[in-house]
Amino acid sequence: MDYIIDVKDLRKEFTSHSSRSGLKGAFRDLFTRNYTIKTAVNDVSLQIKKGEMVGYIGENGAGKSTTIKMLTGILTPTSGLVRVNGMNPHKDREQFVRSIGVVFGQRSQLWWDIAVQESFRLLKKVYNVPDEFYNTHMADVIKTLGIEPLLDKPVRKLSLGQRMRCELAAALIHNPPLLFLDEPTIGLDVLVKLRIREFLKEINAKYGTTILLTTHDLSDIEALCERVIMLDEGQIIYDGALRKLRENWGEGKQIQFAFAEEATHAELQSLTQGHLVLWEQGGNASNWTASVENNEDIISAVIGRVVGAKKIADLKIVEITTEEIIRNIYEEGVIRNG
Amino acid sequence: MSYLSIFFQYAGQYLKTRLTYRADMLVEIFSDLLFQAVNLIFILVVFGHTSLLSGWSKDEMVFIYGFFLVPFAIFGAFFNIWDFTDRYIVKGEMDRILTRPIHSLFQIILERMELESLFGVITGLGIMFYSGHQLGLSLHWYDPFVFVLLVAGGALVYAGIFVALASIGFWSDSKTDIMPMMYNIGNYGRYPVNIYNRIIRYVLTWILPFAFVGVYPSAYFLGRDEWYGYAFFTPVIGVIFFGLSVVFWNYGVTKYRGAGN
Numbered sequence: 001m002d003y004i005i006d007v008k009d010l011r012k013e014f015t016s017h018s019s020r021s022g023l024k025g026a027f028r029d030l031f032t033r034n035y036t037i038k039t040a041v042n043d044v045s046l047q048i049k050k051g052e053m054v055g056y057i058g059e060n061g062a063g064k065s066t067t068i069k070m071l072t073g074i075l076t077p078t079s080g081l082v083r084v085n086g087m088n089p090h091k092d093r094e095q096f097v098r099s100i101g102v103v104f105g106q107r108s109q110l111w112w113d114i115a116v117q118e119s120f121r122l123l124k125k126v127y128n129v130p131d132e133f134y135n136t137h138m139a140d141v142i143k144t145l146g147i148e149p150l151l152d153k154p155v156r157k158l159s160l161g162q163r164m165r166c167e168l169a170a171a172l173i174h175n176p177p178l179l180f181l182d183e184p185t186i187g188l189d190v191l192v193k194l195r196i197r198e199f200l201k202e203i204n205a206k207y208g209t210t211i212l213l214t215t216h217d218l219s220d221i222e223a224l225c226e227r228v229i230m231l232d233e234g235q236i237i238y239d240g241a242l243r244k245l246r247e248n249w250g251e252g253k254q255i256q257f258a259f260a261e262e263a264t265h266a267e268l269q270s271l272t273q274g275h276l277v278l279w280e281q282g283g284n285a286s287n288w289t290a291s292v293e294n295n296e297d298i299i300s301a302v303i304g305r306v307v308g309a310k311k312i313a314d315l316k317i318v319e320i321t322t323e324e325i326i327r328n329i330y331e332e333g334v335i336r337n338g
Numbered sequence: 339m340s341y342l343s344i345f346f347q348y349a350g351q352y353l354k355t356r357l358t359y360r361a362d363m364l365v366e367i368f369s370d371l372l373f374q375a376v377n378l379i380f381i382l383v384v385f386g387h388t389s390l391l392s393g394w395s396k397d398e399m400v401f402i403y404g405f406f407l408v409p410f411a412i413f414g415a416f417f418n419i420w421d422f423t424d425r426y427i428v429k430g431e432m433d434r435i436l437t438r439p440i441h442s443l444f445q446i447i448l449e450r451m452e453l454e455s456l457f458g459v460i461t462g463l464g465i466m467f468y469s470g471h472q473l474g475l476s477l478h479w480y481d482p483f484v485f486v487l488l489v490a491g492g493a494l495v496y497a498g499i500f501v502a503l504a505s506i507g508f509w510s511d512s513k514t515d516i517m518p519m520m521y522n523i524g525n526y527g528r529y530p531v532n533i534y535n536r537i538i539r540y541v542l543t544w545i546l547p548f549a550f551v552g553v554y555p556s557a558y559f560l561g562r563d564e565w566y567g568y569a570f571f572t573p574v575i576g577v578i579f580f581g582l583s584v585v586f587w588n589y590g591v592t593k594y595r596g597a598g599n
């Protein structure tokens with residue numbers, strides 16, 4: 001039982017009334033209501049160990065935020081078992097939330113009208129953080145996130161990136177062992193993203209903070225998480241190493257050719273006959289991509305044959321990106337040999 | 339007592355923010371005073387020409403209004419939850435509240451307090467001293483303590499009713515006019531209940547007990563001993579109604595659905 005998050009068959013259903021159309025429908029609604037049940041999270045089980053950084057990904061509406069809200073005690077699950085930091089989040093809520101930090105990228109956790117510094121001070125009181133600890137710990141956080149110049153500004157006057165760094169700092173005032181981040185990098189520029197990633201790595205290394213984060217930016221996951229959990233329509237379709245996902249799905253390579261003259265599909269195919277090559281046209285008739293197995297002999301043979309027959313302007317070998325892998329999985333919905 | 343020290347921290351922050359917008363604060367205090375003056379004039383005009391109404395004199399009516407202002411001011415300062423559904427449920431602000439280690443209702447009280455309402459306490463006391471003087475009432479040493487107890491009871495009655503109404507938002511976030519309607523009903527508590535028919539009197543005593551915010555407790559200070567039983571029952575009713583509303587609120591929190599993004 002040294003899992004910091006231990007979830008079994010967690011489920012959340014939202015019921016909503018749908019009204020029937022017309023006068024007759026409205027009259028019937030008075031007596032019998034039509035309910036539609038939406039299963040946002042469908043019997044999810046997962047376990048996370050202390051110190052892990054886990055990426056929680058999935059398409060829009062997959063149920064990521066709903067899961068996080070149940071793990072943080074905001075929503076009561078419809079059914080299932082939840083233990084987080086050894087507690088039941090919605091039962092012992094006030095006690096429980098002392099042991100977690102939460103950032104919702106879509107919504108501010110800070111008070112809109114008061115200066116960032118004042119927000120921090122109120123939170124310090126709310127979490128009952130001792131002075132000495134606050135002074136050393138927060139000074140460090142503030143420095144790493146580079147938010148000193150923002151401290152005396154009211155939150156509503158901050159840009160998105162500035163606000164998000166302040167939100168992160170606020171979530172860490174009580175130095176929680178577990179951090180939930182729901183789309184913490186949404187809408188941020190590359191530099192701020194990098195800074196936030198560095199910061200998360202740092203607190204993970206320094207305090208062993210466990211981090212569960214959702215994002216639509218897979219480069220966040222690649223930079224931070226060894227493990228990903230992929231959700232589709234409320235169900236987990238993959239839970240494992242990001243590396244493994246690449247091995248299973250991204251086994252091929254792509255060779256991008258830019259020819260000096262135009263080429264046809266039939267012509268190229270006849271050139272590489274005997275090998276399993278998938279030719280796809282790029283932007284115009286002289287740009288072609290060959291998808292092949294990740295095998296040096298095959299790659300060399302394909303390049304050799306093509307280069308021997310046609311004039312080349314440019315040539316590039318690329319790995320299939322995680323982005324593409326994930327897109328393929330979303331499209332197919334299930335995992336091959338997963 | 340950490341809730342108390344958190345309260346002072348918030349109150350300090352509140353005053354600091356308010357003092358930077360001094361003009362706004364003055365406007366608000368002024369409009370509050372104006373509103374109270376209009377109500378007082380209403381009482382004087384309507385009840386002025388009859389010297390007795392169901393056995394109550396004009397000065398007694400004014401006294402009851404003065405008393406009513408005190409618990410009402412306290413309620414107004416701390417229970418600004420008439421827009422709870424819009425602000426916290428529809429906009430999903432409740433998410434933030436629920437990730438903090440303090441009771442959710444207490445946090446909302448802290449965030450929504452409007453301390454300038456407390457000026458109503460001064461107005462109320464002024465009116466009570468004036469009409470009490472006209473009536474020739476005398477004060478006992480223990481009266482201030484009884485006063486505090488009865489005011490607390492009255493404020494809790496108001497708070498309980500409105501907290502219960504706000505809790506409905508956890509189940510349904512559709513717009514209703516129930517809050518403004520309840521403010522109107524609350525006003526009936528500032529007039530003696532025996533001027534109403536039996537049904538209204540029953541409702542104002544046991545269902546929506548606004549009579550415990552005005553007439554009943556005032557009856558004690560006016561020496562109307564036929565109402566003493568009700569007067570002393572005020573804190574009990576306050577604690578019962580507020581307690582029930584908090585239970586209802588806590589249950590509502592478990593039904594909170596959040597706002598879909």
Ligand SMILES: Nc1ncnc2c1ncn2[C@@H]1O[C@H](COP(=O)(O)OP(=O)(O)OP(=O)(O)O)[C@@H](O)[C@H]1O
Pocket residue numbers: 014016038039040058059060061062063064065066067595596597598599
């Ligand atoms: N309060 C609510 N009432 C009704 N349905 C809801 C509510 N909250 C979420 N849902 C539904 O549950 C499903 C999952 O929503 P959720 O917000 O968890 O998705 P998500 O994975 O976080 O998506 P996104 O990437 O867009 O943030 C969606 O179909 C959504 O419409």
Ligand SMILES: [Mg+2]
Pocket residue numbers: 064065066182599
């Ligand atoms: Mg979401």
